[in-house]
Amino acid sequence: MTPHNNPETQPSPTQTVSSHTVPSDEPVKVVVDAMGGDDAPGVVLDGIRQLFASTDPLDASIQLILVGAADAIEPLQLAYPDRIDVVATTEVITMNEHPAAAVKQKKDSSLVVGCHLVREGKGDAFFSAGSTGGAMTAATLIIGRVRGVRRPAIATVIPAPKGSVVLLDAGANTDVTAEYLLQFAAMGEVYAREVMGVAHPRVGLLNVGEEANKGSQLAQDVYALMADNIAGFAGNAEGTDLFRGSFDVIATDGFTGNIVLKAMEGLVAGLFGELKHIFYSSTKNKLAAAVLKNDLSALKDQLDIEAIGGAPLLGLAASVVIGHGSSGALAIESGIRATATAARQHLPELIASAVAARG
């Protein structure tokens, strides 16, 4: 699971989106922040090497613009001169900086320069495993929003065993209106259909009960709006539905979304910690646990962000995906792949249509 901090998104001028999407049979050019992530740039370069080792034709069509410290990234460019362009930068926005201030001050940071490359049409999409708040702020200010979208949202795919669910907003917008929530649901519906391949996504509103008259006044207002405007609206989703496979998309405000994701992340970590404690508590348990080890590791991996690779920021004029700060090489590889897929599917254009259709 991917909890994200509140990035204090600012409104920004809206952009037209046509220049930022590419037909699916053409190469995709993904701008990659080489400096994003706890173990960057090394882990980013490792992820790219893994991606380039793939023989899948779609993977082979991915081109990169690598943005970051020249001395660190140029060797990889020399190894793959046909697939990598380098844009050297001298600054890095860290996880602990105030996003708006950092984006304003660090003009030569990999985040800011990377977003400018997309805005100028030199790249189609942007991937970073750096500061979520920094990326959200830079992308919103520089790349801009899809016309009609009031607030971009962070989507997070919860990899539940009985069916993944897209939860949004996962932390970009702590104070929301009914209109924002309606747009989150519409954007999530597009993502589930186009990127996750769910033909008719079941869309829910996160609430404290099933009935239309449950919950806060805002939730009750939004229920009525969603019933009228979201094709796949399937009613209120409760907290238990986040791990039950009963919905494909669950819309909520960024305050609730962030807290519930972090609670689930903490609970998974805590439970596996307790299991490990049990497994090491005696010789007979150690022997039994050794038999189960592979299956349990597979379950843990399934619940881990590594398999997903990143949280898409929806509502921006180009495809932008943010990887978890603790991403390993596999997460970087799958994150860049997810970014390319989002660009190929014309997500910003489809979101523009979905939002426009609802006034």
Added chain:
Amino acid sequence: MTPHNNPETQPSPTQTVSSHTVPSDEPVKVVVDAMGGDDAPGVVLDGIRQLFASTDPLDASIQLILVGAADAIEPLQLAYPDRIDVVATTEVITMNEHPAAAVKQKKDSSLVVGCHLVREGKGDAFFSAGSTGGAMTAATLIIGRVRGVRRPAIATVIPAPKGSVVLLDAGANTDVTAEYLLQFAAMGEVYAREVMGVAHPRVGLLNVGEEANKGSQLAQDVYALMADNIAGFAGNAEGTDLFRGSFDVIATDGFTGNIVLKAMEGLVAGLFGELKHIFYSSTKNKLAAAVLKNDLSALKDQLDIEAIGGAPLLGLAASVVIGHGSSGALAIESGIRATATAARQHLPELIASAVAARG
């Protein structure tokens, strides 16, 4: 964990509390709703039999007024004539009824009659494993609030391995003010100290980040209020802190609290379901799982509500505890015991003092 539905609490006249608490060396008279719970009345009677089998002097000082269908409960009264009084009722408020309407219409329900017995001073405290919303509504309207308390809250004890945490509000108040949240924190602090025995409870505000300037405008306003008014305020708690043992009390609104508890409940159920699936997937796994069975069952039990027995409703003029609808006999037993403990500790009086001290 104990998720609770939103009971649509109504404001009510406040009450003085002195008649509803008892000195710790006197018998406690707990009013028990015999009709509350999915398996009531049978499971309630079983729980009482277990409680009465205890030789602990404090348990032996618990007297009951059993409220419900006469034919079901009179046999138990005949078995324990010195410890049980019976008040016969003819109606039951179910989980699926609208709380306010049901409390208004069903004057001869066990919930309504039970609350009246406490209000009239015939019992000291009230326990029900029935509808949380119904109990909250009946208790608020009939027993009344502690003077100065704006809204009663449902507290839930999350039995995390590294230390239990009291989360409130767990669903009574979906729309809150800064003042309500401040009072939730103050009430939770009293509960952790007096009932859970934590000398200096660490009190947190559930939020999306650690820093004072994180989160919704409401959360930022409440942070400042808590810093000035809550002795044990230890800053913002994130979702991961719900299972980390880093706080003793975490205050939030009933919307977020309900959703996060249900998410954790769903995740625990889902993970143990996946573990069971792994354990039965092959003969060698079955053999290994048999070795680990007792330890894993102990972990599952530890995370289960059975060991806790109920959610106290804080801010009412008498001690009221609501058991989980799916309570077994052990949960009923421990729930009645927790209700008696809360009454012995003068919780309503202590909450009145705590709230009055903060103006």
